[in-house]
Structures are given as C-alpha cells and as structure tokens.
Amino acid sequence: MREQAIVEKILKEAPYAEGKVRRERRVEFTVPAERIKDFLMTLKENSFELMLQITVVDWLKDGEYELVYQMWSITHRTHAMVRTRIPRELDKARMPTVRDIYPAAETYERDAHDFFGVYFEGNEKMEMPWILDDKEQGLFPHRKDFDMLGYVKRKYKILDRFDENKDNYVI
Amino acid sequence: MINELMIIIFAPLLAGVLAWIFDVKGIREGVAIIGAAVPLAYLIQAYQTLASQPSIQYSIVLSGFKFEFILYHLSWVFAMIAGVVGFAAVLGMVSTAKDSYEWLFALMSLTGVYGVFLADDLISFFIFWEIMTFASFMMVLKYNRKASLKYFLLSVLGAYAMLIAIGIIYAKVGAFDFTSVQRVFYQDAMRSVMGSDTLFSRNELLLIFGLFLTAFGVKAGTFPLHVWAPDAYSETNQSYTAMFSGVLSKAGVYGMLVIYILLGTRLMYEFGNIGAAPKFGYVIAFLGGITIIVGGLLAALQEDIRKLFAYSSISQIGYILVGIGVGTALSIEAAIYHAISHALFKGLFFLIVATIIHRTGKTQFKDMGGLAEKMPVTFAMAFVAILSLAGIPPLVGFASKWLIFEAVIHQNMPILGGMLFFGSAIGFVYLIRFTYAVWFGQRPTELDDTKDAPLPLAIAMGILALLNVVFGIAPGIVAGELNKIFGKEIIQGTIWELNLGFGRYNGLFITIWLVVGILIAAVIYFLGAKVRRVPVTDTYQAGNPVTMDYNLTIRRNFFLPLKETLAFWLRMSFDRLYQDIGSWVEDLAETLRHYIYNGNVQAYAWYLAAILIILALWGV
C-alpha cells in the first residue's frame, strides 16, 4: 500500500530507525534519542509538513520517558508517530530542540517541560512559564510519582473531607 | 517728531537690542515685556483716533526711497493680532527663553511683522518682510541647521519673487506707494474693459500674480510650499512658535489681501470669474482647500507634539486662504475673522506645548501620558483651546468657521464646501490624538513629579483663553470691527448675534441652552449614588491585574488604520522633492567648479582664446 512505500523510502534514507505501518494512514517509527534531529529533517524532506504534538509517556517501571513526535503529511494524508526513549531522571531527561526544523515545536517543548520536566536545549523560552501557575511551577505534576491527592489536600486545606478508602465520600 | 507708528514698529527692536546688550537675567525680561507692551498700548490708544479720522499716516525718506506707513482699520486689526499674541508669546518666553540671543531675534521678528502690517508702500513692505524672515530664521538656526536652511531658502525664494514683482510694477508704474499703484492698476482695468491697449500685458499680469502668490504662499504655508513649516515650528523655542505660527503666518495672509487691494480689479477683469469668485481667487481658494486636507491628515499621523501643531496651523491657514480666495466681501471678512481666531487658539496651543516641554522635557508622544492630574491649569487651557480649534459652538473657533462655511457654500462652490467639512473633522481628529497621548492614559513613572505651568506662561495662556471664550460668546464685537474695514454693514446682528440674512448664529443663546443642558445632566448625575475615585490600575482589561510599570496604551502610532488607508497618497512628498533639487544644485556646482577652475594655466589660456574668437565673431 501507499504507507508501505512511504515507510520504505524513509527507512532507506534513515537506516538507524525502524518503521512499520500500523494501519491505513498511520505509520510509526522508533528512533534513538540522539538522531531525532536528522530524522525529523528527513521527514520534512519527505513532505511531512506539520508537527502536531510532542507527547511524553512516563514509563515509571522502565525508569524512562517516551517522547512521541506526532507528524502529519498533508500530501500523503498520513500520520507518523516518531517514538524515542530518554532516561526519566530530571537531570538526565534532556533533548535537543527541533525548533529550527518545525517552529511549532517550541510551544510543545515548553508544554513537555512544564508538565514532565524534559529540558530541551536551544529553546530560549524554556524558563518562560507556560500553563502552570506559580505554585505548581517546579512540581512537574504529570509525572507518575507525583502525589496528586496529598498536594490537593495541602493546597485547598480540605483535610477532613476525603476518606482514603473512598467508600463514604462527603461533599 | 517720532510718530506713534514709528514707536509701534521699532519699540520691540529697540527692546530686543537693549535686552541683548544688558544680558542680565532680570533686566532683559523686563525690557522685553515693556518692548512688547508699548506697541500694544499705542494700538489700543490708536483705536480712539481711528474712530475719528480714517487713518494715521507717516512717511520718511531713506536712500532715495520714500517710505510711507499707514494705520487704518484693516492694518489695525492685523496689528492687534500681532500685538496680543506677540505679547502673550513674549510673556511665555520669559520662562522658556534660554539666552539673550533669542530675545533679540524674537523681538526683531515682531518689529518685522508690525512693519509689514503698517507699511503703505511696496519697498518698506519688502524690507520689513525681509527683516521678519531673517529674524525668525535666526531663531531656528540656533536649534537646527538643516531645518533653518530649508526655511530660509524657501522664504528668501518667496521674498526675491516678490522683489522681482515689485521691480516689474515699479518699472511700469514708476512709484511704490499703494495708492498710486492701486490707481494705475484701476485705470488699467478700465482701459482693458474699454478694449484699448493696456499698460500690463496678459502674461505680465500672470507673472506678477504668480510671483506674489509664491511669495505669500511660502509664508502662509500653502500646499506645495508648506514643507518648511513643520521643521521650523518645531525646531525653535516653543513659546516663540506661538508668535511664529500665530502671527508671522498672518503676514502671508495679509499679503494675499494686498494682492486683492492692489491688483484685484485688474485681475478680475483680465481673467473673469467662476460663479461669483474671481478665477485668480479660485486658485488661492483651491490651494487653501488642499492645504487644509494635507495639513490635517499629516497632523494626525505625527509622532512629535510640535510637528502635530505645526501641521495643524498649516491646515488652519488653509481655511483663511479659502475665505480670501472666494473673494466676496463676506468671505474676506470671514477669513480675517478666522485669522483672529486662529491667532488666538494657535497661540494658546503653542504656549501649552511650551509648558509641557518646559516641564517634562519630552517631545515624543510615546514618552508622555496621564498629565491631566499633574497639570490641571494647563489642561483646562488645553480643553478651551481644543473646543475652540475643533469648532465647538460656544467658542470663537466655531463662529469664524461658521462664517467661512456660510460664505463659501452661499457662493455655490460644492468642491470647496466638501473640503471645508472634511477639514473640520480632521481638526477634531488630531486634537483627540493629542489629548489622548498627552493628557490621559497611564502615566510613565518618570513623569510623576511634573509641576504645573510657571506663572508668566500661565498668565499668557489665561489671556488668550479668556479672549477665546469672550469672542466666542459675543462674536458681534469682532464682526463690528470687521464691518468698519468694508465700510458697509456686511454682518448684521447685535453684539451677541451674527446675522447674514441666509443664516443666523447667536452665541449667547447657545451658551445659555448649553448651560441649561449641562445643568439637567448634572442634576441627573448628582441624583445617582456617591462616586468612588478609582486609580488607572483599576480598569477592566479583560480581568487581568494592571500595573503602572507596563502601560498598555496605543499612544504610539495612534492612527495606524488611517496610515494604511492613505498609504498610496503618503508616498508622494514635496519635502523629498525639494531635498533632491537642493542636492542636485550642489552637485552641479561641484562639477562646474571642478571643470572651470581646474587650476592649470593652459586651460585658462584657452579661455582667453575663446573670448578672442567671440569678439571676432562679434563683428570686428
């Protein structure tokens, strides 16, 4: 099918990556973290014009973050998911920015940084606060090991209201 | 014996020279104020004598020329404008003048203006015109060379054009004084009506009229020749600009009237007329119309406070030119009335600008804002001036604009009528731009300690504002004076009312009913709940909290949409045209010198040979 041809063409240009067709109009690639920039360059040449989102998946047990760059090609009308894996610890979760290839990436990188703490070198707006309010700025709330309920109790001081075993729920 | 006309003319110059010599802070201000007050006093005192005898004359002989001076109704009105606004400007300069250099030349320009208004023959008219131009040029030279050079070149070009025209007239008429010149032209007009051969041929008349038009057009700042005004008005001591734009531009207007007095009938018969307006007058009126629009639109797009008012004063002069251009007795009277009101509110505006710059030291709109609380007195004066310039009924601005509208539209001139209406809206527009940028909005932090106007400036502003209001409510006073110029009762009506037969305007009723309306509104206002004073940071900006450090105002580039709609027209600019001509002449001069005086003797020897050949050809 059409997607198969696209995947082979890209894999020929980027041997270091593996790619497969998940279903009609949906392809998937896995790329090592350090080669992400040139892979996105090849995608750009192969008419993947849009970067839709950079989503971060927190594999707590593997101790890794999985960054998924979701791209969309208007000409082929296919959606490509580029997966990479980076270590989970805050000081080691660092990625080069792809702002120069896809300008939209700047906001997605800030979003990932706000909620997961992934630091993208080269993105000058990294320190600029994005969505989170000042209180939650450094907490990276979407990480799996973030104790949401405890933080809510402390923040809104409604300690007595909840019963941990969730069977009598008092409004 | 020194006639009082001489005192009126030379008192300011004398005071200026004395102030320049005794360069002591206290004395020179006193001398200058006396210098400006003495002519004003004499003029007021001359009002009684004018009631009895038609005019006061005086003449002296100087190097073969017989200089005559006359004070009759028309020149008395213009001299009074010069007197009042000049006195106010001098009062203003007491606090803004830096050194005696400015005093000397400001008062010399006042002498020049008096001389121009009181002159009764062409040569003294030209001489005082030159003195006025030179003195005002020296005021600008001190601040900025390029602006002053542009101003000097254009106005000297105008002056020399006038000199050539005077020369041509002198060659044919043999005399300079207005009466004989007028008589000769009148006879000439009669001869041309009878069909016999005339003293001046058609294209000679065209040349004289063209030359006079350029000379007075430059000074009045009509459309193609207005480029000097914004730079000259902004690059000098601001309270002097009150006199510069309020009074000196009136010299240009007076010049246009001189054309009417001297050549009026002759040109009328020579070129015929469109509808009621003489064809040559229609040229002036049309130029005036374009000046209104160009001046107004450019004023709205300016970023510098002084430039805005410079362009606005050009566009207001456009009104006067339209009035004069239409040529009927009523329209000329309306034009003079607007000259008076323009001098009043424009003088007031420039004094306000002087106070702002004197206190804040800033001239760009983007660094100003929110001064209304800090300078309440100046703001009150500015409010009066804005109402007057925008032509809001109870003030003098409306009375004179109304007269011009009536006079022009009654003569069935649709295009001019449209231009006038457009002009009045533009006046409205750039005033609000000035008010918003300077008085309202969030105040930059460094302007927090600005004090209000110094005393002399405040008094000067007070005088002009008072006159604005008085002449607005009782327009009949001025109309009475103007009727004396033409002898017959053109604007009927009592002291409160102007009655033109086809239109009536009563200043008193309007004020009464406006006060009644405001009272009603005030009653409704005070019936409501008590009011709580709220700072600027408490305004609704989509709910976001507001801080004074980062002020969200569109003070810069206020009229961006207007600039986009006018983008096509803004590309043409006469300023760049004159710049290019100037640099072209300079390059030509450079190449010329390079080739002719190239320094080697052989070339010079060849020149000799060339001359010999010419002489041989000459027919030796």
Next chain:
Amino acid sequence: MMVIETALKALLILLYATFVGFMFMGIIRIVTARIHRRVGPPIYQPILDTIKLLSKKSSITHGLIYDFGIIYALGATILALMFIPLGGVSILRAYGDLILITFLLEIPMLGIMFAAMSSGNPWAGLGAQRALLTLLAIQVPLGFAIVALGEFYGTFSTYQIVMAQQSMGWSITSLPLLLAAVAYDLVLQAMFGKEPFDIMIAPGEISLGPMVEFGGKHMGILQIQHAIALFAETLFFSNIFLGGAVITAFASPIINTLATLVVLLIKQTAVLMVAIFIGAIFPRFTIDQAARFYWKWPTIIAAAGAILAAL
C-alpha cells in the same frame, strides 16, 4: 412671562423627545428580534434599563473629566435638540442653522470620547481611535449633503427649508437632494452606531470600546443621551429631507401641534426602520473598510448631488 412660557415649552420638548427616544430604542430591539424570529423585549425595556442603571448603589469615577465628559455630551445633545424645528413647538427655531446642527450632533461623540479616554483603559483608547476614524469617514458625504442642501435652497435656516418644502414638495422629490438624502441616510447609519459601522463599540472585539468603563449612572446618562440623539437625528433628517410638518387645518393650535407631532413621528419611524433593516442584515465592517467605503460610494453620490444643486 415669556421666560416661563419658553421654559415650559423646553420641558415639554425634552420630555417628549426622551420618551419617544426610548420608544425608538425599544422599537429597534423589538424589530431586530422579530427579524431574528425571536420574541424580543417589551417596548419599554430601554426605560427599565436606564432606571436600573441610574439606581445602581455604587459608582466609580476616573477623575473630573470622566464625569464632565458625560455631562457635556448630554448637555450638547439637549442643546442640539432645542435647535431643530419640531412643528410649532420649537424654541430656537429661528437660529436653527444647518451647519450649526450638524456640528452639534457630532459634539456628544467628543464628550463621550473625552470621558472614555480619561479612564486610561486601552479598550477605550482603541474605541476612541475607531470612533474618530468613523467620524472622519462620514464627514465627507455629510459635508457634500449639507452643501447640496445649502445651495439648493439658498438658505441655511432649517425652518425656512421646511417652509420651502411645504410649497415645493418634499426635497427628496428633486434629484440633487435625493442623492444627498441617500448619502445622508448612509451617514445616519454610522451616527446611530448601527450594525455595519458600529466598529467603535464592537462588543466582542474591544468590549464596547469607549463604553467599557461606564458604570451605573454614567451609562444611564449615556442611555438618555442616545435616546435624545436618536430622536434629534431622525427629526433633523425628516425636517430637511422629508418636508417636516406644518399643519394649520385644525382650529385650535393644540390640535395642530399634535397633528404635526404625529406626522413627524411617522416620518421619524420610517427613517428609523430603514436604519434598523440595514443594521440587522449587514455584518460589521473593519475600520479601514468603513473608511474606504464612505470615501468611495456615498462621497460620489453626495458630490454629484452637490454639483447638480450648484448648477
């Protein structure tokens, strides 16, 4: 004696104008609702709104000019009202001069803008800028229309124009003044602040522009001002273009004045309806589109009218 009589007449005109003005605002809301196939508020809704606004318990001010601007706007509208001939009742009818009334109808906008700008709110600044540009845009066709009128009738007093129309028939019957009337009607659209040209008080874009800072009683006074302005503008239009009303058929003068008021009312509502229909259909122009529109078609129409009138 004369003073009391004029005072009474002035009071009568004022009350009548405000009441009819509010009714006009009510009509506008009901007709627009009916066009949207909605039920629409009761006709006295504007009065209720004004009473609610005036009865607000707390009010704020941004300084003297913030209040004086509003009071000045209402005062100027009342002044303008007094000049326009209202059948037999008007007071300053003799001084009702075309140009004077045109200027007086524009002055309330100056007062509102002064008050809005002194509040320091950026929305108000933007609103003021757009209101100014709209004013600049409508001035050209308005000017030419007034010039056409002035030249056609040779006089500037509205009362004489009304009298002339009694004999010569309504002024829209003659071509030049018909063109002027069309242009003036488009200008009225912007003066009422109705849909196609109400960019200056665009609710969504700049949250009501100049009106953003006007709370309780300030907004109440502005509602009254808008009512009187509606009445005055429609009255002025019907006087100069639709022949005004001078009825002397009945015996007693009171019935005559009532008849003239009724006739005028009909003409005014007609003018209002035209404005409402245009308003309900068209989307809002941006400010430079509005300026370009006004400087193209209405100006050509009005200029043609003026030139024809001048011949």
Next chain:
Amino acid sequence: MVDWRLFEPLFEFARRKSLWIVAFCTGCGGIEMPPLMTSRYDLERFGMMPNPAPRMADLFLITGYVTPKTLKRIIITYELQPDPKYVMAHGSCPLNGGVYWDAYNAIKHLDKYIPVDVIIAGCMPRPEAVMDGINKIMEMIEKGTADGWKRYKENYEYYRKNQDELFGEGWREKEARRWIPWLMDRKKEE
C-alpha cells in the same frame, strides 16, 4: 442625599426586568449560553442582554469549573461590577469541584472566594435549567434575598483571607508583573 425608599419597588422591578449578563464562559458551560439568546429560549424576553463590560453588568454567570488562574480574573471582574450584583454558578464544579474533586488546578468551593447567589445543578445544566435558575434569581431579587454583594461587602475579610490563602499575599501585583521580564526585552527592540 435623596431618600429613594418610596421608589424601591420600581427599582426592584427594573433590576429584575433588565439583568445584564457578564458571561465568564469558563469550563464547559459556555456552549450553553448561545441557545439562550437564540429564538428558541430568547432570554431577551426578560430584558437580559449579554454585555462584556463588567462596569455595567449585574448578573455574573460562572458556567463551569474554575481554575486558580481564572479565579484571579473572576475576583477582579467581580470587584469591578457596580453594587447590586448577583452571581450564578452553573453545574457542580463551582459547588464542590465536581468531577475534578482531586485535581490540583480546579477550585473546590467557589463560595469560599466570591459569594454565589444561585447554583444550578447538573453537570452542565441544559438551557431550560438555566432559564429556571434565572427565574429563581429574579424571584430572589424581588424578595430581596439576592444579597450576595452585601455578604461580600460585610465579611470581606473572610473572602479576602481565603483568596490570599490560595494565591499568597499581594497576588495582584505579582500576577501583573509576571510577564514583564519577557515583554520588556521585546520592548527594547522596537
């Protein structure tokens, strides 16, 4: 200075019959507002008019969950409104946090921060429910029990304490200056 008690019923009737709405369409309730204005439900029958400027609005509709950042704006808008002002909250989220009961970024009790007059139940009430709420508030105005603004004024310290507890002291100035460092350097370029 004039005693208006005689006209109080008229004022009450006018306030009831011309409620101007400041619709703060936070959360998911915003989409319920347009149908109210269109021909099927037509709130304009009751004289209600949507009006973006808080200065002249009476009814303050909060139509969904409220995050702390939105709450800051709500408090400021509420304080801008002139006095007889009523607040109507839609759905369960403003009541007790609703489905976001354990989310860090949703306010649990709106009532702790600003006085709420009427709360309409339903995880996004349908237009009919909103209409019913509006009738409820009209009755309360008539009976004079819609006194949210009085409660806010009397125990202002209570509300103030809750707000400062959530946002920290002097949060208005801090919030206003939050973006200046990044805006300022852009200002230097121009």
Next chain:
Amino acid sequence: MNLQFASLLIALPLISAFFVPVIKTISRKAVMPFLVIITAVQTGIAAWVFEEVYTGGKPIIIMAGGFKPPVGINLYIGHFAALFVLIIAVAGFFMAVFSMKSIGVEPKDKYAMLFLLLMLGATGMISTGDIFNLFVFMEITAISAYALTAYNKTGEASEGAMKYIVLGGIGSSFFLVGIALIYGSLGTLNMAQIAQLAGNINPTVAQAALALLVFGLAVEAELFPLNAWAPDAYQAAPHPVTAMFSAFVVKAGLYAMVRIIYLLRDTQAFTGILRLVLILGTITVVIGELSALRQTNVKRMFAYSSIAQVGFMAVGFSLGTQAGASAGVFHMVNHAIVKALMFLAVGYVALELGGTSIEDFKGLGKKMPLTAFAITVGAISIIGIPMFNVFWSKIQLILAALKVGKTGVIALILGASLVEAVYYIRLIHTMWFESANGEKVKENFTLGVIMLLLVALIIVIGVFPNAAWNIAQKAAADLYNVSQYIKNVPLLPGVSP
C-alpha cells in the same frame, strides 16, 4: 593750500617707495612703522582732497609739468576719483597696520616697497585723465600685484602668481593694442578729447578698439572667463594683500573699463559692448556663487564671493542708465568696506589658529568672539539683509535693472545670491553653534578696533544710507555724463589732428 597739492597723492607713495631701502639701512624694524606713517599721511591728503572736491563741487585738474591737457598728461580728480582715492588710502592704512602684525616672511622692505607701488598704481589708474597714462599705472599695479602674490615664497603662492602673470600679461598687451588703434585713428591720448572726437571714428576700428580695450581690462576686472586666476591668487597672497586686492585693485580695473566704455559712447559699438559686459557679468555672478558652494577653505570661499560681487557691479554699470551706474558705485563702496573687513578677519583667524579651513572656524564664537562677530556681520550684510549696507545697493541695482526690463538677468542673479546665502549661513552656523575644543584666544586690541570700526561703518550705512547714497550718486554722475567731463577739462582750442 592751492589745488596743485593734490598731485602729492601720486608723488608721496612714489618717493617713499624709493626711500624704503634708505630706511632699511638705518634700522630693520623701522620699515613697517614707516609704511604705516606714509599710508596715514596719504589718507590725510586723500581726505583733504575729498573735502575739497565734494564741498567745492568742481573737480581738481592737475597738469603735469604745466602743459595744457591735449599735449601734457593731466590728472582729473572728479567726484568718483576723490571718493575712490580716499577708499584706497584708508584700506591701505588699515592693511598696513594689519601687515605690521601678520607679515612674517623676511624681506619686509621689499614688501613695503611693493605695497606702496600697488597703492600708487591704483590711485594713478583712477585719477589719470590720459589713456596711455592709464596703461602705465595699470602696468605698475599689475606687476606689484604679481610680486605681492608670490611674496609668501610657498609653492602655492608662486603657482598663483605665475597664473596671474600669464593672464595679466596677455590682457595688458591687448589693452596696449587697443590704445594704439584709438591713438592711430584719433591722434590724441587725452580722454576728454577722445570723448569729443569719438563720433568720427569709422565704426569697425571703433568696435575693434573697444573690444580689445574691454578684453584687456576684463582680466584685471575679473569678468567670467578671465577671472580664473583670481581664486588662486587671492588664496595664495598674504592676508593684507588679498584684502587690498578685493577692496580696490579689482575695482580700479573695473573703473577703467567702465570709464573707457562710457567715453566711446557715441560709437555704434557702444550698445553691443554693454550687452556683452552684461552677459559676462551675469555669468560671473552665477559661476562665482555656485563654485563657492562646497568650498572647505574659507578664504577661497570669500574669494569666489568677491568675484561674484564684482560681476554684480559689472552688471550694474552695463545697464547704461544713470540709476544703474549710481547703484554700481554704491555697491563698489559697500563691497570694499565689507570685503576689507571679511578678509581682515579671516587673515587674523589664520594668523591665530594657523589655517583658514572650515575646521578651524568650528566654534569660533567661543574662541575668538570679536572676530566671529565681525565675520557674522559681514556675512549677513553680504547676503543682503535689510538694516545692513549691501542691502541698499543691491536693491537699488535690482530696481535699476528691472526698470530697464532685464527680468531674466535679475532672476538669475537673485538665484545666485540665494546660493550665496546658503554657504554664508553654513559658515555662521559652524562658527557659533558647533562646539569645538581649544581655549579662548586673547584678541589683538588694534585689529579689534579696526574691525569694530568697519562693523560700525557697515551698520551706520545700513541704518542711515542717505549720506552714502548721495555721494554715490554724485560719483556716478561724474562717471556717467561724459559731456560734463569734457567741459571740465580745459582743452587747448586749436590743437587737433
């Protein structure tokens, strides 16, 4: 004192010129003061002669050696000559005082001798009544001018002098041929008699003679193509000499040309020559002003400006009317005063600050306020601002020209004076409003007094021009109506070719 003492005007400089080596042997430093004394005495005599002529009303005729005019050479000191001799003497006196301070190059006695010869030549040219005598005096002036230009012994000075010699030499030779033609056809050298017999020269000879005479003198009078030497010569000459050049040497040349043209009034070529001089004068004004526009050296700029002003005078005289001539003379007087002042001031600045380029003039107002003030007043009066002296002569001249109907010429000239205003204003702005380093210089008292005297003279004439205007009118009358000139000269009745 009988009138014959007037001949001292010529004799005094001659004798004292040859006395200078004697003085030098007595003491080297006494030479310059001696020069000043001589020029002072000369001024005294000139003032006495001026007094005699203007009160008496009759010109003074001096017969050399007692011979009656057609045979002997006679000096005719009329109103014009008296006026100009006084100007030469006064300018010479001021420049002598100035050269006491400014001449540094060694052979001062040579300088003094040349200075006196130059004054002698100029005085002689103006007062002589005999055409060949005019040539002799012109040669004296020219040669002393060549020597003085080269006096500074710099490369530039010698180059300027060489140009001046080449052009001056050719010019004077043509002048001699012209005289020969006239003498050949009329047989007499006396100007009065030439004027009498001018009618019966056959036209072609008259035209050729007139053309050659005008061409010869035009070099000295700096009309357009022939004034190429002037800028370099003015710039290279020592400062007092430049002032004397522009003050009276050029004017003497112009006077001679105009005198001869007016003498041969009856010949047919008269109108043709006048039109030629008019055209040349206008072009001189335009080219002179334009080429001064982008000058960086102030002295050279003033040189161009004085060339242009001389062209303006030539236009005045070439109008052929009484008003034109009187305006021209008035302009000569005013120009002499203003240019003497300007060159004096520029020279003094060059002396103190070591150069005359624009950079030295930056911020002069703070460094040398008096000199800057003098230059400013001079510049303003040259531009033609009312209340200053040049304005009156300019306006008279323009009106005279317009009376004759020369609108085109006047338009060109006014355009040129517009250009002149530009570079003078640039100079004023550089002097007063541009800041400059360097401390305040203590200005010499005597030169200060001279400058203030000239400034006062400018302003006095500016404000009360009547007196100066009457003198100019009388002087022009003397130059213009030749018939009166012929009656004044007591010709021997019988002697004729």
